[in-house]
Amino acid sequence: MSAVYINSAACISVQDTLNENILQNLNPQNTVKIIKAIEPNYKEFIPPAMIRRMSKTVKMSSVASNYALKEAGIEKPDAIIVGTGMGCSQDSEKFLKNVIDNHEEFLTPTFFIQSTHNTVAGQIALGLQCHAYNFTYVNTSSSLEFSFLDAQLQINDGEAENILVGSTDEQTDRTMELYCLNNTIKKETDLPADHLNSKTNGVIWGEGASFFVVGKDKTESSYAKLTDIKISNRLELNETQEFIQEFLSKNNLSVNHIDAVILGFSSDADSDAYYTKAMNLFPDSALLYYKHLSGEFNTASGFSTFIACHILKEQQIPKVMMINSIQKEEVKNVLLYNHLAGDDHSLVLLEKA
Template sequence: MNAVYINGAACISVQDTLNKDFIYHLKPEKSVQVLKAIEPNYKELIPPALIRRMSKTVKMSSMASHYALKEAKVEVPDAIIIGTGMGCSQDSEKFLKNVIDNHEEFLTPTHFIQSTHNTVSGQIALALQCHAYNFTYVNHSSSLEFSLLDAKLQINDNEASSVLVGSTDEQTERTMELYRLNDTIKKEANLPVDYLNSSTDGVIWGEGASFFVIEKEKKENSYAQLIDIQITNKIEINIVPTFIEDFLAKNKLTRNDIDVVMLGFSGDSKSDTYYTKVMDLFSNSELLYYKHLSGEFNTASGFSTFMACHILKHQEIPEVMMINHLKKDKIEHILLYNQFGGNDHSLILLRKA
């Protein structure tokens, strides 16, 4: 497959990532169980009457997609592809609560209609009057990667020349309660988290929406080339080096060609061992981590992809992300490796545009 270009990128996250100078104001979050996204003033783009009926993930996605399209100078994309792990869970919870509270009678359909996972892609399409290919991937923590892969195929097969790709996940009160009960979220007694040397299980949970405009042609404002994506559900820890080296070999690269490796250390002692294994492979690369800035959630790799785009375009790495302090004169290739609880392993390879 041919490489395609990321020509627009926007992110709403725990950090103030809509701010132009956000890269200089990144703050690690290590002492809170659940992190909330910094939400913009939605009234700038969305009519107040619509805002009231939108869940948080729809609002975040509508804003992030607008800024990504504006940056790429694309009015209406040829396809809209969204990845989400939890979908519109706020509306799902509201609907189920109404079912219980009203004893399954006199239910309004609004929350049910808006609770489907493809609500986000549908709302964006309606706002843009886009009648083209519209798809939503719900593949847990590899949802964004499947979306990027689909977008790449759409462009390589000449089905589209510009594709809006997004990833989004929101928090809900009941789900967070359940995650605390089953120890997905770190216990308060185990805070603050040492992300790189954690000895306890569980994560700090986050949320956010990251959107990208993928196109066939390079532009003046291009962020990066999207070279390849690799996804596998389960893999033994001793096979991870082979998994990565085979992926690089497929793209005619070696470990020494990778300038930056971005790893998804989440503070979960069980699953972070995968990343520790990878660190040994890349002694000549700058090693970065990011979930101390975004929190862990199903589409947290959207935040890392957004950060990688900025690093490639501006050739600048925030010190708060550094694991080692190796300095490269020029950043040409970035490899992103993510997994969630030992499952859904993904690799994203980006090159400077």
């Protein structure tokens, strides 16, 4: 497939990523079990009557997509593709609570209608009055990567020229309780978390929404060239380096061509072993990590893609992300590697636009 360009990038996260000087204002978040996104003033973007009926993930996505389209100078995209791991889980929980509280009788359909995973893409399309291709991918931690692949296919096949691609996930009280009970989330006694040298399992959970406009042509606002993507649902630990090397070979690259590698160290001792294996493959590259800034969640790779776009455009690497001390004169190729609890491994290769 031919490469496509990321022409705009917007992100709502636990960092203040909607404002300027993003790379200079990143702050580690490793002392609490659950970190919430910094939300904008929604009234500036969404009519108050609509805000009341929207779940957090719909509101975050509406604003982030608004920023992305505005930056790219596009009113209506040729397609809207969204990736999400948990979907509109707030409305799902409200609906199930109503079922229990009302003994399965006299239920209003509103929460049920708004609880489906494709609500986000649908609400964005309604707001834009966009009747184009509209699709949602629900593939846990590789949801955004599948969305990017779809966009790449659409553009390469001549079906579209500019596509809005996004990822979003929100927190809900009950789900967070369950994640604490099954030790997905770290225990209080294991905090503050050491993301690079963790001896304990469990993660710090975050949330957020990241949106990008992917286009056929390079523009003045282009951040990066989206060169290639590879996804594997299952991977043995001893297959990690081969998985990466095959991907690079396919793109006529070696490990020496990669200027920066962004790894998803999450402070979960067991699953972070994959990143350690990958790290050993790149002795001469700048090694970075990011989940101490974003938290772990199904579409946390949206945050890393957003940060990678800014690194490529601004040619700066934030010290707070650095694992080693290697500094490159020019950052041309960036490799992103992510998985969730050892499953759904993804590689994304970005190049300076």
